[in-house]
Amino acid sequence: MTKDRQDRIRDVLSELRADWAVLSTSDAVCYATGKVIPIETGPSPFTGGPALAFVGRQGAVGLVCSNVEAADLSGSLEAEVYAGFAGDIVDQIVNYRAAVQRMMRRLNVGGVIAVQMGSHPASLNELMPIFIPMDHALDRARAVKTSSEILALRIAASVASAGQIAARSLSCVDVSEIEVLNGIRAVMEQKAGERCALAGEYLAGVDHTAALGTSPGVRRILEGDPVICDLAPRVAGYWGDSCNSFTVGAPSDAWRKMYDSARDTLMLAISTLRPGLTIQAFDAALRTNMQRDGFSYPHHSGHGIGTSVHEWPRIVPQEGALIEENMVLMVEPGAYLPGIGGVRCEHMLRVTATGADVMTEFKFD
Incomplete structure (x- = not known):
């Protein structure tokens, strides 16, 4: 193959x-x-x-x-x-x-x-x-995936999705971030049938989720904590990726507004992604949608994925390349505010002849 x-x-x-x-x-x-x-x-x-x-x-x-x-x-x-x-x-x-x-x-x-x-x-x-x-x-050359690569990426996406589903049930009050992440990893490796290298993060609490670049630790989850769960397992040489955001208990109104904006921006990406669209225009549409709600994010809007967890193209304002059929792209709008917390919503998308095929299988709700 x-x-x-x-x-x-x-x-x-x-x-x-x-x-x-x-x-x-x-x-x-x-x-x-x-x-x-x-x-x-x-x-x-x-x-x-x-x-x-x-x-x-x-x-x-x-x-x-x-x-x-x-x-x-x-x-x-x-x-x-x-x-x-x-x-x-x-x-x-x-x-x-x-x-x-x-x-x-x-x-x-x-x-x-x-x-x-x-x-x-x-x-x-x-x-x-x-x-x-x-x-x-x-x-x-690697950006447009072959049929065998799409199959491998779909398997990796299913493993990431299993981890996201497990994260919802494992995230409980008084459990530490590390404990939850270890449980998630066990579920994904059981699904994959092998040891998986893992990128991403599991962060809980207002301060932890509002800051980029932090690592999971022994902090225990409190009632009402926001969670960012970003999971990227490598399965048989190919990476899956995903990110979900939720709260343990009822969310604050301010956090819910951020979450709705990030989720709706991801849904916009799914509905508008297609071959022939420039990456620059695609990125601008996502950022503009969040800015209308008063939010922005300081990172890329997404990236390619394959045998590396981050591949070309990066979805950034300066990239003028065209989106092509059978690219597999991660799209990950988010927002991060001190005193409120952070959100990031990410699906794995295959570009089809007419739009987008969602490869990750978990729900945002």
Whole structure:
């Protein structure tokens, strides 16, 4: 099921007049090869560099990774696995470079090599003396999803939705944010049937929800607390995303007004999203709708999603690109006011030929 994605990469190589792509982010490696690189604990101490996917303009594909990343490798994938972890002292960097050299000889890699400049390891520069950036071209090629990607994203969306449904029942007075989040995560991982890397947040209380960038903690929920529950699980290499806002007990009138504005703006997004609309115009319509109610938000209106939780395009005022069929976009209007709290409402939307397909399955009420 990776061939269609590899063909997209080859189209980028043709556009750039390059011979090979060497991809070095975990999400791009997954996109090109289907291999899910563990990310939950960050970069492994048992690797000499990031796992690499090689994609040739003429059809060859290969993977270089450490032995700690080599579980579940497809037998059809050309792979060079090097010793990163062993019962003795190993030089992971030397082993990594040697594995890259073996792969380059194996696939006859040469000519102009396109790389991800933001993550390409400097230790390989002398092995690949002629390279050019492909970051932006690759981002745009990945924005329109293939049929297999849409299926994978739909599964991830269902896991995020299960977490949102659980959040409503688990959010109770005198339970801590961490306790609720742990319960939500257990529900999502049971639904996924695997351990899920998780992005997002679970925040409760006026002060916590009104501030951006805070983390869940041991604060216990009080009667009337507003909650922001933002859940983004990675399932089999693809991310779902979602955000719901609600109160534990009756909301204040001021909070309810914010919530109604954010929810109605999300419904506006669902009703107006379509191919051919500029992202700039789409963003402006959402912000204008909230401004009519006296609210605004200091972040993007949304973003793409796939093998990375945040992908191009970002829905921001300066982006003039067109929305295209089979993009999958997160749309997340919100409002945050000291003394009242915060709200954010987010659904996962596939752009269809005529509008929007809502992929997340929980309700705002």
